[in-house]
Amino acid sequence: MNCLWQVDATYFVMNKPKIIAYLKPSCGWSMGVRAIMKKYDLPFEDRDIINDPVQRQEMIEKSGQMLSPCVEVDGHMLADVSGDEVESYILSKNIVTPNEKAPDSPTNQPCPNEMPAATAMQFQR
Secondary structure (H helix, E strand, O other): OEEEEEEOOEEEEEEOOOEEEEEOOOOHHHHHHHHHHHHOOOOOEEEEOOOOHHHHHHHHHHHOOOOOOEEEEOOEEEOOOOHHHHHHHHHHOOOOOOOOOOOOOOOOOOOHHHOOOOOOOOOOO
């Protein structure tokens, strides 16, 4: 998708990057990546690696590893990343400009089943 804008009678075209995100449907890390895409209004392909084994295999082949999320931005693969890491990358490459919008979910949080369980501590006297 191209955006056309004008400054002093000169037109500039700002291209939106091609983004493919290999995500789980309900994982905390994956939700963080989605939140960053929404925060910056970036269109992306959301590829389900849990319910579609072809997408999972493609992610593994492209990233060289099995962990997710993986996000491909204009052909550059970010493997096993959080939403925070994706945001840092797209800001550093001037793909987006900083904004004050808050993400709609945590951007650096594991899946609920991967969070450490609370344990009681016992002290001896």
